[in-house]
Amino acid sequence: MTSPPCPTVPLANGLQIPILGLGTSHDGGYSHDAVLYALRECGVRHIDTARRYGCEAQLGVAVRESAIPREDLWITTKLWPGDYGGLAAKQACHASRTRLGVEYLDLFLMHWPDCMVAGRSNREVRAETWRALEELYDDGVCRAIGVSNFLIPHLEELKEDCGIIPHVNQVEFHPFQQPWGLVQYCQDQGIVFQGYCPLAKGEALSHPQIQRLAAKYGRTPAQICIRWSIQNGIVTIPKSTKKDRIKENCQVFAFCLEPDDAAALTALHDGRHVGWDPTHVM
Numbered sequence: 001m002t003s004p005p006c007p008t009v010p011l012a013n014g015l016q017i018p019i020l021g022l023g024t025s026h027d028g029g030y031s032h033d034a035v036l037y038a039l040r041e042c043g044v045r046h047i048d049t050a051r052r053y054g055c056e057a058q059l060g061v062a063v064r065e066s067a068i069p070r071e072d073l074w075i076t077t078k079l080w081p082g083d084y085g086g087l088a089a090k091q092a093c094h095a096s097r098t099r100l101g102v103e104y105l106d107l108f109l110m111h112w113p114d115c116m117v118a119g120r121s122n123r124e125v126r127a128e129t130w131r132a133l134e135e136l137y138d139d140g141v142c143r144a145i146g147v148s149n150f151l152i153p154h155l156e157e158l159k160e161d162c163g164i165i166p167h168v169n170q171v172e173f174h175p176f177q178q179p180w181g182l183v184q185y186c187q188d189q190g191i192v193f194q195g196y197c198p199l200a201k202g203e204a205l206s207h208p209q210i211q212r213l214a215a216k217y218g219r220t221p222a223q224i225c226i227r228w229s230i231q232n233g234i235v236t237i238p239k240s241t242k243k244d245r246i247k248e249n250c251q252v253f254a255f256c257l258e259p260d261d262a263a264a265l266t267a268l269h270d271g272r273h274v275g276w277d278p279t280h281v282m
């Protein structure tokens, strides 16, 4: 079990999201045994997936095999732009829910701000899609709704066009990519900022400064990166398909980075993206 237990972060609607979750991905494959191990042995209660990753059905099997009560789990999945639009978004949500084998989703995210619909503006399609998510939320099918890779202009437009402010914005966040302006905006608007790729897809683990801190604290570079995200109050979802690494990534609550060391990590920002960059999506 994770010890001490995983802290949570409150959403604007009063729900509590665990600050640490397990990422899943199509890249590198899906490891059923590793997910089961995370749930059964590491105390993981928060799992991040997406229709795009193609592993919702397998994840649903793992959740059932784990025998963890549904109400103890936080399950996030995402809506792919190919499913944007009012009716399509609702159908895709129900299809994800069915693949996962759950009655409700804890968090449903619009995956990407570019809608890729010929002849219609992104703004119009995002708003129509978001209204469908609002209805799914009102119906209790999604306990929270949010967006991913949305920047301030996308969020401002959504605020003008729709009723509910997203509960969460999931964005790339690691020592090399720290969008503090967006983090601050989200905090000001009551949107929980969730960071993905906390290890910069592994790129951060060989950085000399991070290795120096790992040696200083007797921890691993991955633990230093995850701890730094958590100390910044950022919900984080490292992915591993390996049991020993999942266990390692969960052991981040019994130590604390000193302010100078946290600042040294903050100084590593160089603007690089290891994922996709939404800057030019209008």
Ligand SMILES: NC(=O)c1ccc[n+]([C@@H]2O[C@H](COP(=O)([O-])OP(=O)(O)OC[C@H]3O[C@@H](n4cnc5c(N)ncnc54)[C@H](OP(=O)(O)O)[C@@H]3O)[C@@H](O)[C@H]2O)c1
Pocket (backbone or CB within 6 Å): 022, 023, 024, 025, 028, 048, 049, 111, 148, 149, 170, 171, 196, 197, 198, 199, 200, 201, 202, 205, 220, 222, 223, 237, 238, 239, 240, 241, 242, 245, 246, 248, 249, 275
């Ligand atoms: N919303 C979005 O657009 C979006 C985009 C990207 C990712 N995400 C989410 O964020 C999650 C995490 O992102 P990510 O997987 O791209 O990047 P990441 O978590 O920063 O890094 C994962 C990589 O690090 C390796 N790794 C994990 N733990 C390690 C450890 N303790 N020591 C050494 N290597 C370790 C993994 O390899 P092994 O698996 O071989 O251990 C994998 O190659 C994803 O799973 C997904 O749920 C969301």
